[in-house]
Amino acid sequence: MDVLTLTYVNVFIACTFTILLALQYKAERQLRYQRYFILAAIFMLLNALISAFSFTTHAVPYWLSPALSNTSSVGAHLALACGIHRHLQLPGKRQWLLLAIVPLYLAQLSDFAAATIANRMLLAIPPVIMLNLWSIRMLSRHRDTELGPVYLAFIGVFAFNIIQFILRSAYMLAEHYQLVQTHYSALIHSVGYFSLTAFAILVFGCVIMLSHSQQRLALLHISERDALTGLLNRRSLSPRLLAELNRTERNHTTLSILMFDIDYFKQVNDTFGHRAGDKAIQHVVDIASQQLRDYDLLFRYGGEEFLICLPDTSEDTVLLIANRLKNAIEANPLTAGQLIQMTVSIGVSSTHQFTEPDTLIEQADTALYQAKQSGRNAVVSFHQL
Numbered sequence: 001m002d003v004l005t006l007t008y009v010n011v012f013i014a015c016t017f018t019i020l021l022a023l024q025y026k027a028e029r030q031l032r033y034q035r036y037f038i039l040a041a042i043f044m045l046l047n048a049l050i051s052a053f054s055f056t057t058h059a060v061p062y063w064l065s066p067a068l069s070n071t072s073s074v075g076a077h078l079a080l081a082c083g084i085h086r087h088l089q090l091p092g093k094r095q096w097l098l099l100a101i102v103p104l105y106l107a108q109l110s111d112f113a114a115a116t117i118a119n120r121m122l123l124a125i126p127p128v129i130m131l132n133l134w135s136i137r138m139l140s141r142h143r144d145t146e147l148g149p150v151y152l153a154f155i156g157v158f159a160f161n162i163i164q165f166i167l168r169s170a171y172m173l174a175e176h177y178q179l180v181q182t183h184y185s186a187l188i189h190s191v192g193y194f195s196l197t198a199f200a201i202l203v204f205g206c207v208i209m210l211s212h213s214q215q216r217l218a219l220l221h222i223s224e225r226d227a228l229t230g231l232l233n234r235r236s237l238s239p240r241l242l243a244e245l246n247r248t249e250r251n252h253t254t255l256s257i258l259m260f261d262i263d264y265f266k267q268v269n270d271t272f273g274h275r276a277g278d279k280a281i282q283h284v285v286d287i288a289s290q291q292l293r294d295y296d297l298l299f300r301y302g303g304e305e306f307l308i309c310l311p312d313t314s315e316d317t318v319l320l321i322a323n324r325l326k327n328a329i330e331a332n333p334l335t336a337g338q339l340i341q342m343t344v345s346i347g348v349s350s351t352h353q354f355t356e357p358d359t360l361i362e363q364a365d366t367a368l369y370q371a372k373q374s375g376r377n378a379v380v381s382f383h384q385l
């Protein structure tokens, strides 16, 4: 493919991605970082348009090509880095960083830059490499998050860009300073345009993948969580419990579950109102969360009924935890406005081998029923019945 055709392809690609990202942002305005990626696509479009213009028109002014086209190329990488910075919600005023393109453009207009292509490369390529390295650094620090695979794809694309820039500019400089006697600059030029095409497709592919993955995770989060407390809901209980039961059998440990229910909660609603009742539920959840380890799972099982899954916890330990939780709730009434004193009844069950999730839940539920029957504000273990 000749350079002119590649330039038209670049115009088409940059134009398509600009429109696509703008439409996506219009539909999902909470993805604020998308604005920086749209800006990056606009810079790429500007660069491609200037290149196409300079190939078809003679006597293009210097301020347009190469000065403005080089600056827009750096601007695209700057906007990409700012987009990543915004997406990761890192602190700092990235908007001001975009103003760096003004001195970059002025530098391209200087006599030093006008003198040779090598000087212009020296002014444009190191900033691009530094911006790509900065993007890689930000993304690699968040590799262990749920979006890690998408960040890895971004890192690969930036690494590709750095390598192709270094190889191409090393050859061009070697040829310019006559360190090599070959004359492949026309070929290297075509490779440069092709790399630009490949980079645009890959990087904006990653941008689209990023927003899709983020939306999918947000939906998953909503479907798994309870709106009032933010806890895992009943729908997510079976698969999570199943995974923990399998792990328990593999590791030859004991898994315990603890089911608790707020006593006489109807009276709380009837006395203080439904809104106060909601606050009381949140208050109990806060106390329960403080009692747990990072890998324990707390579910909202029903209205004022909760379930805690405690991996690697023996029957004796779960009884200690249950009593500690019961005492903490009794000792910490809700004091927002009125004083709302609450107690809970707790049923526990444990297993050291694979058991159907429903069986374990039923056992804890039976124990909870017994705790209620015994007068409430009590802990009962299924295995002691």
Ligand SMILES: Nc1nc2c(ncn2[C@@H]2O[C@H](COP(=O)(O)OP(=O)(O)OP(=O)(O)O)[C@@H](O)[C@H]2O)c(=O)[nH]1
Binding pocket: 228, 261, 262, 263, 264, 265, 266, 267, 269, 273, 274, 275, 276, 277, 278, 281, 302, 303, 304, 372, 376
């Ligand atoms: N405010 C509020 N109330 C809720 C919510 N979910 C369930 N409830 C109320 O919780 C109360 C549960 O009442 P019951 O099942 O009779 O149980 P109880 O009054 O706690 O009595 P025992 O469990 O037998 O001690 C009902 O009045 C529900 O309306 C909620 O999200 N917010």
